[in-house]
Amino acid sequence: MTIQQLIKQMPLQLLTPELETNASFHDVYTSDLLSAALAKVTEDHVWITVQVHQNILGVASIKQAAAVILSENLMPDQDLIKKAQEKNILILLSPFTSYETSGMLYNMLKEEKNGNK
C-alpha cells in the first residue's frame, strides 16, 4: 500500500504536502519509545507515535520510515514540519488514538494481503 492510498482511505492530514506520497509500506510499528522504534522500524514501515519533538525526525530519517503518523491530532510545531520536508520525511496527523490508528491500518493491510492472494 502506498501513502497516497492510505490518505484516501483514512482521514489523515498530510503535514508535508510538498513531498511525494508514492512510498509504499507493508507493516506498521507503534511505539513512543525512540529506542524501540530505532530497533524495529524499517523503510517498509509506517511509524505511529504521540511524540511530536524533533528527535522523531532523527529516528525516522535513520531508519528511512515510509511515513510517521502522529496520533490524537497532536500537532507538531512548524519548525518540525519544515525540517521533515527538508529531510524528506512524510508526516501525517491522525485524529484517532495510537491504538485506533494501528487497528485501522492493521485491517487495511490485512485486507490488501488477502486481496492479493
Add this chain to the structure above:
Amino acid sequence: MENTITTSTDKKYVYEVIGADFDTIGSKALAVKKMLNNYFPKNDYLRRLGVCVFEAEANLAIHTTQGGTIEVLVFSDRVRITAKDNGPGMKDMKKALTPGFSTAPEIARQLGFGGGVGLNNIKRFADYFYIESSKKGTILTFEVWNDDDPTAH
C-alpha cells in the same frame, strides 16, 4: 599485506556532542550516516550504523552535562566508533546493560528516551561491543562490519 586493510587508516572523523541538550539528539547520527554513505552505499548497513550512533549520541546528551565525542574510524570492511565522555560514569555496569534499566531523568523520558534499551540496541546491531566506565568517564567502543567485503574479518 592483508592485514594492512584493517590496521591502517587515515579516515578518522570526530563529532562533538553537547551535554544535557536533548533537542539535537540524532543530528550527529545523521551526519555520520551521511558521511559514511561516501564509503558504503548499502542502505541496510548504514541503517545499522545509524541506530548505534544515535544511541551513543543520546547517551552522551542525556547522561553527561559536558557532552563528549564520537570518533568514527572507517576501514574498508568495518566502521569502528568510540564514544567518550568525562561524565560521572556508570555506577553499576551490569544494571546499565540490563534491558529496561535506566537512570535517565524524567524530562528525557517524556521525550521517549530512557527506556533502558539503548545500549542493548547497540549490542544487537553492532558486531563488536566494549564498554568501560569509571568515575572519570565512560568509553564505549563498537564496530559494525560490512559483510559485503570478501576480505572482512
